[in-house]
Amino acid sequence: MTDANVLPPFQVSHSAVQAIQDLGGAVRIDIEDGGCCGTTYVFELVDPQSHAVAQDAQYGCPGAWLFVSPTAAPILKEAVLDYGAALKPPRFRIPRNPNVDNVCACRRSFGDPWPGPRQPACRSYMPMPWDTEYEPPRAWRRQTGWTAPNETPADE
Structure with missing residues (x-):
């Protein structure tokens, strides 16, 4: 990492920078x-000194570093990264990406045409x-079968 500001090839909203900090x-x-x-899209907290991010592109400034995997980098070129604190759940999202043709309604998934609401693979409410x-x-939770990482599936 460097002490210099390194801008990514995509936009990062002020709310996303604040959330990273x-x-x-x-x-x-x-x-x-x-x-x-x-x-x-998958977002995770990382240790900037970790070997897990050694191959990633690194962008940002001291206090707000963004690491982008080699597979995500070409897809994110000219996209917009945002953080929606008022969303349920609060989350990072890519509200605009010119590199993908099809996106789901919550902007978490892309690729194939959106199959409509109430899909078992839906991630709209995943924290x-x-x-x-x-x-x-x-x-x-019933529709997707999702359980929190620290709980066991319950019969409802």
Whole structure:
């Protein structure tokens, strides 16, 4: 890491920069299979000195570092990264990305055409990995089979 400001090839909103700072200063963006449209953005808190981010592109400034995986980097070029504190759940999101044709309604998934609401692969109410406060709606939990990382599936 450097002490210089390094701007990414995409826009980062002020609320996203503030969220990165509030979360400890280092967030990683990656993509993985999943979500309504087949591919989803993944956000995680990282240690900037970790070997896990050694191959990632590094952007930001002291206090707000953004790491982008080699697979996510070309997809995010000219996109917009935002943080919606008022969303349920509060989360990072990519509200605009010229590199993907199809997106789900909540902007978490992209790739295949959106199949419509109430899909088992839906991630619209999935909390960020570090969010232990948010409780997704029961209907969504039943529909997707999601359980919090620290709980066992319950029969409802």
